[in-house]
Amino acid sequence: MTTQVTVARNSQTGAINHEDYSLYSSMSEEELIEMAIEQSLTEGPSEPTAAKTASREQAVPSEPYYSQNFYLYPWQRHAAQSGGQTQTTSSGSPSGVWMRYDGSLFRTPQPEVPDPVVSAIKEGDEKALDAMMKSGKNLAQPNKDGWLPLHEAAYYGQAGCLKLLHKSYPGTIDQRTLQEETPLYLATNKGHLECVLALLQAGAEPDIANKSRETPLYKACERKNVDAVRMLLQYNADANHRCNRGWTALHEAVGRNDMEIIDLLVKGGAKIESANCYGITSLFVAAESGHLEALRYLAKCGAEINTQASDKASALYEACKNGHEKIVEFLLSQGADANKTNKDGLLPIHMGSKKGYFEIVKMLLPVTSRTRIKRSGISPLHMAAECNRDDVLEELVEAGFDVNATLSFERARLYEDRRTTVLYFAVANNNVYATELLLEAGANPNIDLINPLLISIRHGCLKIMKLLLDYGANINAYIASHPTTFPATIMFSMKYLAVLKFLMDMGCDGNSCFDCLYGCGLHPAIETRRDRYNDSLEEKQPHPVQFCEIVSTPEMNRWAGPIIDVLLDYVGNVQLCSRLKEHIDSYEGWVNIKKKAELPRPLAHLCRIKVRTVMGKDRIPLIDTLPLPGRLIRYLQYDFTH
Structure with missing residues (x-):
């Protein structure tokens, strides 16, 4: 119609x-x-x-x-x-x-009409295929992907069809698809051994690679097809051909840990020391992958134990990095050098410590040079502390590593806070156990540019603060790169009044907070900054910052009254500057604070301050141990509940 x-x-x-x-x-x-x-x-x-x-x-x-x-x-x-x-x-x-x-x-999508040639090949219908050729159909014309019927026969494993097609079109045996895949490559990739043998017997070239430069032999190793490997080697396939990454069939076999194929390749002429584009040999692959049998075999064949990749990482280094204990043990037994560094100057013991492989570190300790470690600019203690590997840290301390070792300048500058000590890493991680372990071993808490005590204050960890102070941390620590007229410990604890009171109880100097350069005179305008104490350490402040400037910033002014209130309990007769008075006057609830600051201060309070001053800040934490009446001890400790 x-x-x-x-x-x-x-x-x-x-x-x-x-x-x-x-x-x-x-x-x-x-x-x-x-x-x-x-x-x-x-x-x-x-x-x-x-x-x-x-x-x-x-x-x-x-x-x-x-x-x-x-x-x-x-x-x-x-x-x-x-x-x-x-x-x-x-x-x-x-x-x-x-x-x-x-x-x-x-x-609407229409169903695809199957190619009768492909259908006949998939079904293995040799008669239909023969009839097509006799009728004049040309089966030597590739499709849009460059595939011939011969490729299809190899792909589907139809040996009869493959032989028939090759007999009719012998010149197509090594023809490639658009991906440069030959019939032999396709048959090997799919594991069709009968087709592989038929093609090899018909004279197919075994070393033609695809676009990735992977040969049929390489593919057979990847598929762990022992029979295909044996067949290809019998027909003189090149055992040392490299893919586009420089990877050989032996690299692939070792990576797959197929011992039978490894043996066939080595006996077939594969070079053991052949390296890929990253300088990685087959032995390196075995060590990196944890394949002990392959490693033993290659070592027996004379492979270099101390082989290094392009980045100077050794096979031992990679084994330590990946936690292969048996591999490390074998390599060391074969004379592997534990003092070869990678391009960053790190040794195998550094990597073992960083990863927390306790048994590996124990194996490396006797064979690692302390001089080489010092030359690297970083101690394994740093790596263990940074990654919270407490068991490894303890083992290294017991082995006699210097707990006061510092990072080299080049390594310290990689950290914004310019940390240098092992103790700093432990405190920065809020690791109480590691902090105590290092302090008991003799770690000095006053080496770093930023005192670890300041970091513990920022974390609000009283236990670590107490540990650091017990072992001599400077309670009146300053930061040289960000100078202030009062201790940085007070500055870091301003927002945590309980911490501030704890520090004052322990003997922190509060008098300097009230030594204002301008006194009762006119103060200059406050310079507004995003956070002047979180800027880069390279930004130097031209003049030390005063206490009244800090509490006048928008972030701190609402805390000014309570902070001043706490500090007044630990100082004698001090004069509030005009700016502090202005802050106190701005809130009605802070009237009592102004009264507390009026001169003169109560005699009982001044006596307490005098006694604590005479005792000294190092002995203040020991008040509890003094042979004094309990009431007097509570008085000196500001225990207002009694």
């Missing part, structure tokens, strides 16, 4: 209408379909108008198996009424065109 369909464009909406069925009557059905699809794709969906909706509803037939939301062309209605068979255009191709809710058209 010839059907005439017209498609008109609404000039205002750009939508496709179906009112006029006469303007395009001279066009074929196929031309109309293609035009409708092109317009739909170009214009995109649009909102249907009332007129369009009405016309669509009139065009939809009343049969129950049609959706009322779709407009159907006559040939589509005919297809549905005749049992759902797909109608075709004049060219013989199925139309499959439908309309969406928004009026746009779409084509």
